Amino acid sequence: MLRTDHAIVPTTAVSRTAIGLCMLASFVAGCHSKKPQTGSTRETSSQADIRNEDTTSQTETASNETEVAPKASRPPSSFANEETSETDLFALQDEAAIALENDDHDKAYQLARQVMRLAPNDPSSIFLMARVFGRRNRFPEAIQMLDKLALSTPDARLPVLGQTAQWMVQFGKWKDAEQRFQTLLQEAPGATLVHRELAELFIRQGRTSEATEHLQTLCQQGDIEELELRHLLAGGRPFHGDTSLDELAPIGVRGKTIYAVSRGEWELARTELEALETRPSDTRPILGRIHVHLNDKESLSAWSEEADRVETSNPEWSFPKAANFADQGNHVAAVRLLCEAVLFDQTDSDAYRLLSQSLLAVDRPNESKEAAKRFELISETQRMGREMSLNEDRDDAKLVSLIENLDQLQRPWESLHWCGVRLAYANTNNSLSQNELDRLASQIKERSTRLNNEGWIPDRQFVTCWIDRDSLQQTDAPIDTLPKK
Template sequence: MLSSQPNMYRSSILRIGNAIALNAVGLMKACFVLVPIFFITGCHTENSESASKRAASTKTDSHQNGASPEIAGATKEPNPESKTQPSTSQVDKEETPEIDVFTLHNDAAVALQADDHDKAYQLARQAMRIAPSDPTSVFLMARVLGRRNRFPEAIQMLDKLALTAPDARLPVLGQTAQWMVQFGMWKEAEQRFQTLLQEAPEATLVHRKLAELFVRQGRASEATEHLKTLCRLGDIEEIELRHLLAGGQPLHGDTALDELSPIGHRGKAMYAISREEWELARTELEALESRSAETLSILGRVYVHLDDNDSLNNWREEATQSELPDSESYFPKGAILAGQETHATAVRLLSKAVLFDQTDSDAYRLLSHSLLAVDRPNESKDAAKRFELISETKRIGREMSLTEDRDDSKFQSLIDSLDELQRPWESLHWSSVRLAYAKTNNSLTENELDRLASQIKERSIKLNSEGWIPDRQFVTCGIDLDSLEQTDSPIDTLPRK
């Protein structure tokens, strides 16, 4: 379980470790993240503005009149007989100062920040009584309701606001989507997040929320796409990097985090797999009366791991009848063919499996076996090496998910393995994580720290200027899958390494 120590690295240094990558992205994502905050503190109605002006005017007049009342009283005592008694209306006006809506907004925001929800609620109600049509007051009250877990009311309030205040549309979509996740309206939340990405494709907050949602739902490949985007945008956290090591799944220790609690049968099954509880994953999926194509593909992998050939054969019949996406079925179908010693066809499917998920160590292990069987020893050796490297990155990531201790040598081993696997973005960001921990733990000398920081800077500049496109033939260990698919030729006709 993560402690507060790793949380301190949810900062700019962890999110790539330098400002160069952030500058390359531009201000769009930063502006989007700040929109809700700006909207709360920056929008004021005529009522609040006029109240502020009146307060400022009163203060200015008192200064223009010279000495303060206390000083004037000390220098000149007025004649009691000349005093005029103020009217009742004047007394009431003096004893009931006008409430500044802007101050109410700020005080309520401070109370929310301090988790004083009752105080925030009272202040927000005052603001609503004074300026009920003020967008800031409405947004603030909705936030307070959200903090009090009154999500349907908060969502409805902001949806109405978006209809009357077009400028509020994006912040409303972002805020309500997060509430929908908390309230269990996951499909609706996803739709709103996707709408936001259409408006702001590089909004890192939205990519982060979608990745987290997909991880919890067991939608690993979709989570991976958003995590890779965070890598490219230079705004990714350590726990998200660990998800990438496992192909968009949480590693063992991360499955215990409250904020990552699994959603649905698919999510629960994937979490069981992350903890290597294969029988539990099997029980979860077999209990379903009807299985979706996605859950069926996971069940096929479970049967392969459990070496249950009978269930795997039954699975193949069910998969044939269902609309199982090819990408989801490459591994289990390839495993079946490898088990039947139909290795040439198995190579095709397993090569597609590793192209679909470069972290699929199981697919590389079987691919190595089938390549050797079709007399491709060099390619088989490469696939076996790939299996070892990926397994090592997952092992290190798993250890990190279970403890707050960090060993610099493990960081170096992880980074070297990622470089060998040609995954430069992950390697770069793990170098930044290493730098952050090294500064805190004093595990590197000043010269070593400076050298590492310079390397990170240089690699960041290069990646952001040149980009990175994975080499398909490298991923498939030298197998030209395109030629194999186009000509439908036997594998032994393809060039050898």
């Protein structure tokens, strides 16, 4: 039996190779990862380890091999001794696993030591002891044990990468953890658990666009939690209520700045950034956005001059640059940059608000009206997301409104999974009749089938409110000097 945290899976493994493959299936396929909790907020707890426990032992291999040999080749007593040893090993592994589940780390440690004495070279024994070390926060020792195991047992390499990457996150070796997760994705691109781990790591670091990419993958794979759906509403950022979760504690200057902004602490974010002797380059576009939000035009102008010297083509800089152009009356340049901004982040309500104003200034009233509508729809989805982060109660009518808004914003995968959230809460709260529940379940199934069969490619023209950036007149002159239509 291959025992994991959430299930016991029968195995017919008779070799270390099979052990490695079973652990790989457990981790890379995400079969026994943190389960999606559609319909309820994820608990406030640290990341769960990948806990591969009771696997086939080296002794079992020997036993199976002797069954095909002549019985006379070994004394009958040797079989009895081997069976007893094997039984003791499995029993100790089971008992150690139970102790770990009950957070009795001292007992688990003593049992794991006995297991190692019985089978010191058995991969399952090594994995168990490494897990015990991990639970006791002895991460360097745990990582070293599994890295050695990966060298001696090549088939265990991928599950070792996954487990050690999780420990590295807890140990603060974030770059190394990311590298190991990325290696896993290269060999198993569809590994749900790895996408989940990377999304969470990037959210903590404030790397919003990269987090969004992995969250969208989870969405399309059909394995996404309500908390992660809220992150998508916020463009890969946590909402105010979610910033208190231990597993989402910010990492680095950028991560802390994004978290302050998520809590509405704009002045604090600016003060801390400006106080730095050396400001990380990836925080500069955030500082520009802070100046826009605080309506500090003088600081924004100075920021823009610095941005021009950097000459970056990173679309994250587009919104504050556009705001500065709009302040100078150059709305054509502003519109071009704002189109880049919304293509980069479709949840950027501020960019749509400013886009509406600049489009009106260049006599594009229909497109301006559409951009204003997008601003309102996105602002409403984010308001509801913020409320859900602060309150566990779910109102069916508000969920319906959220789903309708996402449909209007042409974000069908998110809309589909919020339908699933609605169904889960309705089942729990009895807010819908049985006929309504059946109808909703049928609609979810039909939508899922259609999306999976037809696929979905975002319409770039829709995102930019049907503005062709290349057709706009390029000028640095104020808008009032442009020729009248």
